[in-house]
Amino acid sequence: MLLGAALTAFLSVSAQEQPVDYVNPFVGTTNYGTTNPGAVLPQGMMSATPFNVMGSDLNKYDKDKQWWSTPYDVTNKYLTGFSHVNLSGVGCPDMGSLLLMPTTGELNVNYRQYGSEYTDEEATPGYYKNKLSKYNIQCEMTATLHTSRARFTFPAGQSNILLNLGEGLTNESGASMRFVNDCEIEGSKLLGTFCYNPQAVFPIYFVMRIHKTPEKRGYWKKQRPMQGPEAEWDADAGKYKLYTNYGRVMSGDDIGAWFTFDTQANETLEVSIGVSFVSIENARLNLETEQPVGTTFDKLRADARAKWNDDLSRILVEGGTKEQKGVFYTALYHAMIHPNLLQDVNGQYPMMESDSILTTTHNRYTVFSLWDTYRNVHQLMTLVYPERQMDMIRTMMGMYQEHGWFPKWELYGRETLTMEGDPSIPVIVDSWMKGLRDFDINLAYEGMYKSATTPGKDNLMRPDIDEYIKRGYCPMESQYDNSVSHALEYYIADYSLSTLAKALGKKEDAKMFYDRSMGYKHYYCKEFGTLRPILQTGEFYSPFDPLQGANFEPSPGFHEGNSWNYTFYVPHDVKGLAKLMGGQKKFVDKLQMVFDKNYYDPANEPDIAYPYLFSYFKGEEWRTQKLVKELLAKHFTTQPNGLPGNEDTGTMSSWAIFSMMGFYPDCPGVPEYTFTLPTFDKVTIKLDPAYWGADKLVLKKEGGDGYIKEIRLGDKKSSSYRITHENLIKAGEITFVCE
Amino acid sequence: MLLGAALTAFLSVSAQEQPVDYVNPFVGTTNYGTTNPGAVLPQGMMSATPFNVMGSDLNKYDKDKQWWSTPYDVTNKYLTGFSHVNLSGVGCPDMGSLLLMPTTGELNVNYRQYGSEYTDEEATPGYYKNKLSKYNIQCEMTATLHTSRARFTFPAGQSNILLNLGEGLTNESGASMRFVNDCEIEGSKLLGTFCYNPQAVFPIYFVMRIHKTPEKRGYWKKQRPMQGPEAEWDADAGKYKLYTNYGRVMSGDDIGAWFTFDTQANETLEVSIGVSFVSIENARLNLETEQPVGTTFDKLRADARAKWNDDLSRILVEGGTKEQKGVFYTALYHAMIHPNLLQDVNGQYPMMESDSILTTTHNRYTVFSLWDTYRNVHQLMTLVYPERQMDMIRTMMGMYQEHGWFPKWELYGRETLTMEGDPSIPVIVDSWMKGLRDFDINLAYEGMYKSATTPGKDNLMRPDIDEYIKRGYCPMESQYDNSVSHALEYYIADYSLSTLAKALGKKEDAKMFYDRSMGYKHYYCKEFGTLRPILQTGEFYSPFDPLQGANFEPSPGFHEGNSWNYTFYVPHDVKGLAKLMGGQKKFVDKLQMVFDKNYYDPANEPDIAYPYLFSYFKGEEWRTQKLVKELLAKHFTTQPNGLPGNEDTGTMSSWAIFSMMGFYPDCPGVPEYTFTLPTFDKVTIKLDPAYWGADKLVLKKEGGDGYIKEIRLGDKKSSSYRITHENLIKAGEITFVCE
Incomplete structure (x- = not known):
């Protein structure tokens, strides 16, 4: 009751315009x-x-x-x-x-x-x-x-x-x-x-x-x-x-x-x-x-x-245009459609991949489009709606206990096996790293380890894991397979797993999974400067066109995209990738070219964090800010066509929400964010003290309309355009001083 | 238990050949x-x-x-x-x-x-x-x-x-x-x-x-x-x-x-x-x-x-060929398929024409193909399986109470309205007249009266009753309607109702329904010597061919038959019909012609009692015996094609059963039978003393292979080839002395 009362007081907004009024x-x-x-x-x-x-x-x-x-x-x-x-x-x-x-x-x-x-x-x-x-x-x-x-x-x-x-x-x-x-x-x-x-x-x-x-x-x-x-x-x-x-x-x-x-x-x-x-x-x-x-x-x-x-009032924005507020609150609205409740009012729900009925004491969720949502939706939930993210983790744990596997694309108790990868791993690790730990992490590790090590014939999550483990990559199995996409997903999952293993004191596992996660380098082709599918023989696939696969046309090695949409998707080793490419400048130039030549697809997941990668490099942060601002303006409106493409159960919207607030979780599983130029003068995120030990996080914009020239965490100047989750919470108030 | 023991003793047959062994x-x-x-x-x-x-x-x-x-x-x-x-x-x-x-x-x-x-x-x-x-x-x-x-x-x-x-x-x-x-x-x-x-x-x-x-x-x-x-x-x-x-x-x-x-x-x-x-x-x-x-x-x-x-042993036959026993017991087997139980072991059953469930304390039956079975199946049940017939009557009473109408062609709680007439009336009256009276006859009368008097627009049983009442017959409504067949069914139903009304002391009703039942005379056409459809104008339908309608071809005025198949279907007034036709000789000659010219259809109901009508006239009884014997031999065998046509839920078989035993209930609703030459040397019908006051009825054949020359009821000679149900039971033993 106290919390509720506090919430109400805290969230007082003008009688005229409530957050709900901005949703279209x-x-x-x-x-x-x-x-x-x-x-x-x-x-x-x-x-x-x-x-x-x-x-x-x-x-x-x-x-x-x-x-x-x-x-x-x-x-x-x-x-x-x-x-x-x-x-x-x-x-x-x-x-x-x-x-x-x-x-x-x-x-x-x-x-x-x-x-x-x-x-x-x-x-x-x-x-x-x-x-x-x-x-x-x-x-x-x-x-x-x-x-x-x-x-x-x-x-x-x-x-x-x-x-x-x-x-x-x-x-x-x-x-x-x-x-x-x-x-x-x-x-x-x-x-x-x-x-x-x-x-x-x-x-x-x-x-x-x-x-x-x-x-x-x-x-x-x-x-x-x-x-x-x-x-x-x-x-x-x-x-x-x-x-x-x-x-x-x-x-x-x-x-x-x-x-x-x-x-x-x-x-x-x-x-x-x-x-x-x-x-x-x-x-x-x-x-x-x-x-x-x-x-x-x-x-x-x-x-x-x-x-x-x-629910929308958990984030209050001030400043910005009515259109921008409309985009923001509509995005927040869309981010809260799925995952949705599965259990009935008496707690009963259908057991995962079973005809049986079970009873839950927490909220049991369904509709996990994880290949999409592991990138940002769960990070949004974790920060702003941690009680929901906690129950989503509990739900995923339940699925593992009931079915023997964490979900990939779960729909009303069924594993649809849509898209690829092992996306539950970064979701769970991300939350645990940030402090959502009210679940059995050892059991969770057991489940993750299972999908990361079970031979392919018995591996529901990673059917092509055998070659992946043996070679460090997935060789092509057919002309239009998704082998590179598969491997890229396994790399990010294994990187998450390695960080968890490390945290749990499992040094050998940590090394093994870290080593695996670096396997992406196999795919790097100097000739094209991109990732490139590898044949069973170990040779690169030819003839190769890194543009093949745009607009959902069949693409050798890549799923729903082409090599350009995937080449920079090594979020756990951006600097390593840059090194492979010949250093910061070459990386930045190439990434800029992807945008300049319109290779960037804002409507699908593999490359949506690309704009943030510039900020890994000192002096290039303006590119992130410029691109994010442009992309928001171009692709996110309050019109019916105001999403860049398929919403992917909140993923597009979560991209907009973080981007408009001024920070983005560009590497799933890693509890960090990259800053960008906020859209609003002030954003107040109501935090749940039970989770975060603080009751709010304020992000303010000061100065002119230009790029960020300084970021203050509380009253301290930040030395970086990236920030850990812990420091973000601790900051209490973050001020973007702009040119 | 005593009854069961008596039954077993009574029904002892040779160990080799039990009744069930004869069924094919x-x-x-x-x-x-x-x-x-x-x-x-x-x-x-x-x-x-x-x-x-x-x-x-x-x-x-x-x-x-x-x-x-x-x-x-x-x-x-x-x-x-x-x-x-x-x-x-x-x-x-x-x-x-x-x-x-x-x-x-x-x-x-x-x-x-x-x-x-x-x-x-x-x-x-x-x-x-x-x-x-x-x-x-x-x-x-x-x-x-x-x-x-x-x-x-x-x-x-x-x-x-x-x-x-x-x-x-x-x-x-x-x-x-x-x-x-x-x-x-x-x-x-x-x-x-x-x-x-x-x-x-x-x-x-x-x-x-x-x-x-x-x-x-x-x-x-x-x-x-x-x-x-x-x-x-x-x-x-x-x-x-x-x-x-x-x-x-x-x-x-x-x-x-x-x-x-x-x-x-x-x-x-x-x-x-x-x-x-x-x-x-x-x-x-x-x-x-x-x-x-x-x-x-x-x-x-x-x-x-x-x-x-x-169940088959309720009738034991002696003499006759194995084939004849096979025909007989197979017929008795077929006569006990329908009507069949509707209620479950706990007594529940679906209410008639309703989505509700009710509970019964007696057997609730279903599958009432009454246009067929009112002619002989229920008469067989009444005599040999009176406890079932009693429950069938109770079932019909239940249907009236639940649905407001007695059944016409009931199927699992649905009135299918197949065929025509008001066949529940003769079934119930027939049983009541014979002594099955453990039901509310006043309520039954109410139901019968309702269907016999309700205006057509509200009358489920007799939708064309208005003209029938007004004119005494059903005029044609369309080229291939079944108007004459409808009226003929109403006549026999109304005749039954008149006898019941009389028994209940309702003199005026009795006269009204009797008068109606004589309305068949309207249809008699002297020109053709047959019944003939009548137009709305009151004139006979032309051009008229009394043979039109054979083999289920469309027939003006007649349903599943032609005028010859229906002309003699006035079982309640055979002598009146004969008078209309010009007397006994003309009646007999014409009826004989129907057989001689093959107009007789042994495979459908309207004319199946025709062979017995000769026996209404002194000196002509041999024709009944000759024809029945021939028809049995020709149409009833133990081969797969050993029925004349559609079994009609026991109706064909009941015809054979009665005919082989030596008597037939040729007028539904009238508790009488006509004798014919029995097939077997001896038939012993186990009677239920609770219903009949006697425990058996024996029919014996004596003498040569020719026609009946004398019928003895017990030790008295019968003066007639027809007998009331009461006298049949009383006789105890009936002997057919043959030439």
Whole structure:
């Protein structure tokens, strides 16, 4: 209570403009940002999102006609409902099911026909609104951690509510449901196959309640086509059949439930949905706990807004433009979508890679896109939301205990094995090094050691580890493998592991893993001055073009990028790399060239820390400041296309957040930051004294609009443009004195 | 206990040949008889039946290529499993799902590929066996009232057990299941749309246990087809996908579960399935009650055989050929398949036309094909199995109380509205008149009165009642309506109702309904000497051909038949009809012509009592005897084509049973029989003294091989070839003295 009171006092801001007011949930909703404007809470399991990616040529982007990974694109026009539980900022299709849609007039359950264009879109944290043009229905959505509430305002006449379980962003199909009574449905739907991993499937359970008894209700199901005389007799063959008189269990690939009402003009109908990944009973418990009898839509909306404002207010910014504040708080908003809660209100959650159910006493998280988020999201969590990062670490520990492996790309209890590397290692080491140590580090080390040493045939994380250990690098296995990318990830993971081993007094391990982490040098090709794939023979791959692989085209040796996007990705040995390249000047010139020639890809992870690497070298720090400022201005706006590319569950936004605050964790696993020019005059980060022994960190900008000429830590001048986490916290107040 | 002991003593037969030994379950399994050789108990809910009607061109009859209403035809060759809970002797597809199939070798879940030819078929009551040619697996099936047991004998190597929930004889689709553990699945599947009634749907619930832990287990599901880049990425698109690592809820249109084993040569695996129409919990309770731990296949098989023998032994026949005994006991076997139990072992059952669950204290029956069975099946039940008929009446009363209507064609709690008329009325009246009165006859009368008087728009049983009441007949409503057939059914129902009204002292009602029942005279057309449809104008329909409608071709005014098949169907006023036709001689000549010219259809219900009508006229009784003997010999054999046509849930067989015993209930609702020449030297019907005050009825044949010259009731000579039910019982012993 004291902390809460302190927090409130501390975070007093102007009554006019609260942090939550600056958030624009439409940012990133096109240009493949893959965020969405749905209603969601920080780290909430539930999101209720407008779904406009199927059913009509009015939509430029159709989930069934191309690779498509988001339920919403702001440039699409045809809405077929609101999807429940969605992924924000990912590159593969999944989730986005339980499609709730209001319509009017004669019942029509074909989404190619019942969808509608819409106007009057509005979205704020925890709230979304639009108006369906075809039906003149106003739709509003809000959410709690595990539940959603819809409020539909209808015109007079027959109104309908549809719940479509046949469609969704997921490529999985199959659902089952039943009417509990006229106003309540319960059921389940299969989700999964994220990034086309066929076995990564899991069920979502739900309970839906409508707050008014319908005139009629029933199911629909797309019928199998029939041949010959059967087709003549079965009027529904191949069509959507309406079940008007049956309310027991209904299962199938393409099923739905419908409700019809006789509404007055401007009558509102509300619909509540609770979900769980454990059971229908838990979905109901979640619903009844978070929406007790009497709860109003407006209260839920206000609660959601307050919760967002509380969380966003952990960082208060002053100065800067409204646009910059919009970018900042929207980024912070996006950084708190995933990972999200997996457990239900009673603590139950699905065991990792198992059909069993377990109970947790801390928050159990899911949606770990670790190849992305190990770079900065967890560093942001660690500093600003350490209680969450601590539970994320505990979650990862739980996954190891349950499944035998730390996560790589975990989704609702499934290891999807998307992307490469061993990214849990730097995440855990980074947090532990910074002081988040309320977990069994020896057990953690055991798990890390396992994935770093188990032979490839039994190694889920590092299937190509055998050659990596033997040779110090991963040779090419096929034309378009990702061998260099794999090895680069292993180097950074092994570097983290070596620092942990050292800290734990395991000197031999520390040396072994350190030696491994230097293996990147094998890939350095003097001829091109870049990293270059190596054949099984030990020779470099030819013909080699370090530019091949731009724009997601296939690239020998590199994943989602080309050699230029990876060559500087040795964050644990920047100086060593520079030496390899011929010294500081050559390194700096080459890195500058990457930017000058536009080889830099701001929209994907491998090179996102590049701008900060200049600051490892005295006198070159201005380049970091110049580039970061330019990149922020160019790629981060409050427009729907205001993200450089795929948000990658907060990674793009975390880059912006750190960059705008004036420091960035450029080497995962190493508890250090590189300074850059802050965007705001003053940034106040509310720290949790239980973790950091201090209650705030203030970053101030003084002087002119030019580059940094001096950095003061408290009242001492900093001798470096890099700083350890410990010193950052200790500083209390950091002042950037600018030219 | 005393009764049981008496029964056993009474029913002692030769050790060599018991009644059960005469039954051949293959009778009726082709020639559209639509029976099947599956394992089933008398009135059992469960049947476990070889399923050979899909998946290969080896099968002449394919459920998906034509109208097809049985899971098995003896002339087909390609077996895709054993279906659980089937209909026997019906004309529309339904049920026949939960397809259990053993295979060997690499797992293949496509039924177009995993099916097999087979040899060594064998079937006895409660038992079926074959050998799968492709796999060298011996399959055996047996059943209890609510459960099945399979025993598969495998060769050495990989063996598989598949449960296919995607297919079945039913046209409905959609199922859901989950692994309870490695050896147990529970789930549900939607069934229904019998005779293409789209709303007559209901779920079946099941629990399946395999008596050995599999090496591996999982699901399959037919995947939706995909387009474009998605199809490239999803290797399973449009195919059967194997789920190898997921055991929670699985739902979809076309799903299944697989188990693999490493079997030794001749190793047997057993599989038990329990079903319920109430819940999964009840399916499990049924399974655990009827197959307690330790129950062996052989015990279940022996119990099933003993139960059948007990029930079949209620009638003992002596004399006659082995073939005739085979026909008789097979007919009696077929007469005890439907109606069958609906309730679970705890008494729960699905309420009629409702999603609710109720509990019964008596046996609750289902599968009432009443347009067929009201003619003779219930009369057979009443006499020989009165405790079952009593519960069938109670069931019908329950349906009225629950749904507001007596059944017409009820299937697992759904009124399918198949065929026409108001057939519950004669069934209930017939039983009550004969003395089965342990139900509320006033409530029954209320229900009958309701369907006989409610205006058409609200009348589920008699939608065209308005004109029927106003005019005394149903005028044609469209070219191929069944108006005359409708009216003929209403006449016989109203006649029954008039006799009941009279018995209840409701004189005015009695007269009203009697008058209605005479309305058939409107249809009599002197020009053709037949019944003839009447137009809305009141004129006869023209051009008229009384032969139009043979072989199920569309027929103006008549359903599944032509005018000749219906003209004599006024069983409650045979003499009146004769008068209309110009007297006894003209009636007899015309009826004889129907047989002589082959207008008589022995394979459908409207005219099946025709042979008995001669015996209403003195001196013409020999025609009945001659025709019945000829028809029995021609149409009823122990061959697979040994039924004249569709068994119609026991109706064809009941015709044979009565006819072979020497008497037939030719007028439903009227407690009388017409005698004919018995097939056997002696028939002993075990009567239940609690119902009939006597413990047996013996029918003996004496004299030569010619026609009956005298009938003795006890020691008195009968003056008639017809006899009331009361006098039949009283007689104790009836002797047919033949020429």
